[in-house]
Amino acid sequence: KWSAALCHCRQGAIIISVHITETQAGTVSLVWTSYPAEKQTLYAVKMFRKSLLNIGLRVNRPQHEVLQRATVNYGDTMRRRDASSTTVMGDNVKLKTMDDLGGPSFLTTLNWLFVKGYFQTTQQMQIEHRKIYGPLWKSKYGPLVVVNVASAELIEQVLRQEGRHPVRTEMPHWRKYRELRNQAQGPLTEIGAKWQRIRSILNPRMLKPKHVSSYANTINEVVTDFTERVAWLRDTSGRGVMVNDLTAELYKFAFEGICSVLFERRMGCLNEMVPEETQKFIFSVGEMFRLSPIIVLFPQSMWPYLPFWKQFVEAWDYLFKIAEELVQKKMEEIQEKVHLQQDVEGAYLTHLLLSEKMTVTEILGSITELLLAGVDTTSNTISWSLYLLAKDPEIQEQLYQEVISVCPGDKVPASDDIARMPYLKAVIRETLRLYPVVPGNARLTVENEIVVGDHLFPKKTLFHLCHYTVSYDENIFPDPHAFLPQRWLRGTEEKSKHPFGSVPFGFGIRACLGRRVAELEMYLLLSRLIKHYEVRPDPAGTTVKPITRTLLCPAKPINLQFLDRRVQQDEQRATAGVSL
Numbered sequence: 112k113w114s115a116a117l118c119h120c121r122q123g124a125i126i127i128s129v130h131i132t133e134t135q136a137g138t139v140s141l142v143w144t145s146y147p148a149e150k151q152t153l154y155a156v157k158m159f160r161k162s163l164l165n166i167g168l169r170v171n172r173p174q175h176e177v178l179q180r181a182t183v184n185y186g187d188t189m190r191r192r193d194a195s196s197t198t199v200m201g202d203n204v205k206l207k208t209m210d211d212l213g214g215p216s217f218l219t220t221l222n223w224l225f226v227k228g229y230f231q232t233t234q235q236m237q238i239e240h241r242k243i244y245g246p247l248w249k250s251k252y253g254p255l256v257v258v259n260v261a262s263a264e265l266i267e268q269v270l271r272q273e274g275r276h277p278v279r280t281e282m283p284h285w286r287k288y289r290e291l292r293n294q295a296q297g298p299l300t301e302i303g304a305k306w307q308r309i310r311s312i313l314n315p316r317m318l319k320p321k322h323v324s325s326y327a328n329t330i331n332e333v334v335t336d337f338t339e340r341v342a343w344l345r346d347t348s349g350r351g352v353m354v355n356d357l358t359a360e361l362y363k364f365a366f367e368g369i370c371s372v373l374f375e376r377r378m379g380c381l382n383e384m385v386p387e388e389t390q391k392f393i394f395s396v397g398e399m400f401r402l403s404p405i406i407v408l409f410p411q412s413m414w415p416y417l418p419f420w421k422q423f424v425e426a427w428d429y430l431f432k433i434a435e436e437l438v439q440k441k442m443e444e445i446q447e448k449v450h451l452q453q454d455v456e457g458a459y460l461t462h463l464l465l466s467e468k469m470t471v472t473e474i475l476g477s478i479t480e481l482l483l484a485g486v487d488t489t490s491n492t493i494s495w496s497l498y499l500l501a502k503d504p505e506i507q508e509q510l511y512q513e514v515i516s517v518c519p520g521d522k523v524p525a526s527d528d529i530a531r532m533p534y535l536k537a538v539i540r541e542t543l544r545l546y547p548v549v550p551g552n553a554r555l556t557v558e559n560e561i562v563v564g565d566h567l568f569p570k571k572t573l574f575h576l577c578h579y580t581v582s583y584d585e586n587i588f589p590d591p592h593a594f595l596p597q598r599w600l601r602g603t604e605e606k607s608k609h610p611f612g613s614v615p616f617g618f619g620i621r622a623c624l625g626r627r628v629a630e631l632e633m634y635l636l637l638s639r640l641i642k643h644y645e646v647r648p649d650p651a652g653t654t655v656k657p658i659t660r661t662l663l664c665p666a667k668p669i670n671l672q673f674l675d676r677r678v679q680q681d682e683q684r685a686t687a688g689v690s691l
């Protein structure tokens with residue numbers, strides 16, 4: 112007889128016990144108890160039975176008991192759980208409740224945020240709180256009660272139990288804006304079956320490799336413009352070598368990039384004179400992210416009276432306005448072509464409009480969210496990767512050698528070439544470990560109660576997943592503060608350590624919709640920049656730390672030197688000629 116207590120099966124159900132008894136030689140009977148998630152557990156039973164059959168055993172029809180909500184069974188012990196007390200599971204396994212969790216009160220949190228000064232560095236506050244309270248603690252953030260999870264194992268448990276329609280958070284402030292203006296929710300804000308429908312429409316052309324690689328040429332045109340802009344910036348304002356406030360420049364790159372993918376339209380963001388609209392769009396994205404954590408500190412009833420609620424609404428108004436103009440222009444282009452009886456072909460938005468699976472209002476809701484998600488994310492990551500490479504010439508040289516070995520001479524890296532650049536991917540992966548754009552993600556349990564660690568949490572528990580803290584866990588990533596891209600190369604021990612040690616794009620069916628496009632943008636840009644330029648730190652020696660503005664971004668401008676490699680090589684050749 113064998114029994115496995117409390118293991119979490121992959122599909123999110125909890126197997127409380129498994130009993131296998133040999134009834135006669137070579138024949139076994141299987142008895143399972145699980146809690147609750149019937150469908151997923153039945154699947155697990157089926158797979159387990161199959162594996163027993165595969166090793167040559169005969170298995171009687173499994174008996175499977177699904178426990179009801181308030182009852183937990185373990186072995187011979189069956190006890191009823193009352194609302195507040197600890198659940199007893201067997202003789203020595205105890206499930207605790209939310210009430211048993213430690214953590215700071217709202218006043219203490221306010222003290223940390225505004226007196227100790229962690230409001231802009233909440234990523235660091237995660238680390239400090241983990242030291243005090245351990246990997247699981249409860250905190251109050253305004254009207255919200257949040258369960259913080261700060262170990263890879265526990266994060267895995269939460270994510271694996273996220274259910275059929277995972278909810279990140281209810282995002283009441285973002286949803287409120289849409290209600291106020293009668294706008295549709297998009298993939299970031301929608302929930303339940305409606306969210307699933309949106310994802311099923313948006314996913315294919317954002318995530319399928321054949322569609323994503325079709326955007327490479329367009330993105331490469333944007334990359335070309337960016338490298339030219341770098342040259343122009345060095346010459347006009349950087350004394351021939353410096354690029355100041357690189358992140359601000361990369362916001363323009365990212366906006367131009369995502370617009371070229373979605374609308375097949377160049378916005379002129381990388382021209383010498385950047386259009387005012389672009390500047391304002393980028394500013395509005397930043398404002399909206401900056402104000403979001405302030406607003407949720409207050410109860411909803413107070414929002415209309417808050418001065419920054421007005422600013423928040425204005426920022427959203429502008430984001431929707433620009434998105435609407437772009438959608439409108441695309442519709443006019445399509446109508447014009449139909450009128451002229453020309454073939455209507457096109458990429459993302461054209462496809463959405465032609466497929467007629469969504470109304471124009473729904474498309475607008477989704478496009479606005481894709482646009483805003485596409486600006487700060489890739490740009491901050493590339494900024495950090497260049498910052499790290501500038502500080503580490505050896506790693507930069509290794510990357511440069513990889514790029515020129517795959518793309519020698521004037522060859523421009525294309526999407527096929529990227530597949531042969533593992534070090535490039537490792538550089539981005541390591542950058543996202545050290546500077547995860549989303550330093551803390553979330554999940555709201557909607558379908559079931561769930562067990563995490565030795566605690567049972569009711570439905571509607573909001574979990575804050577402290578990815579930043581886990582990224583620096585030395586048990587998973589030895590020497591966690593060092594920039595070591597080789598951690599992510601095949602065959603290294605750390606790569607296989609814990610799959611939830613660093614999950615920069617999230618997990619499961621609710622994971623990042625723009626992941627593939629973002630990666631393509633980052634690989635194409637970084638490989639080309641490093642091929643063209645050697646990056647060196649700011650001679651002023653400025654250290655830049657991260658802050659959290661919903662997303663993780665640099666606390667102050669990143670200024671770097673960009674040295675043209677061709678000029679350097681010419682100079683080296685000339686010097687070698689002289690000495691000969």
Ligand code: HEM
Nearest residue numbers: 298484485488489549615616617618621622623624625629
């Ligand atoms: C470095 C680049 C990026 C990173 C690190 C990143 C990271 C993330 C993360 C962590 C999530 C939450 C996933 C989860 O809850 O499991 C997310 C969601 C999302 N991302 Fe990204 N992202 C990036 C770029 C982009 C880009 C370029 C776009 C748009 C084209 C985009 C669109 C979205 C959308 C729409 C969602 C919401 C998905 C949903 O809730 O169904 N992201 N991203």
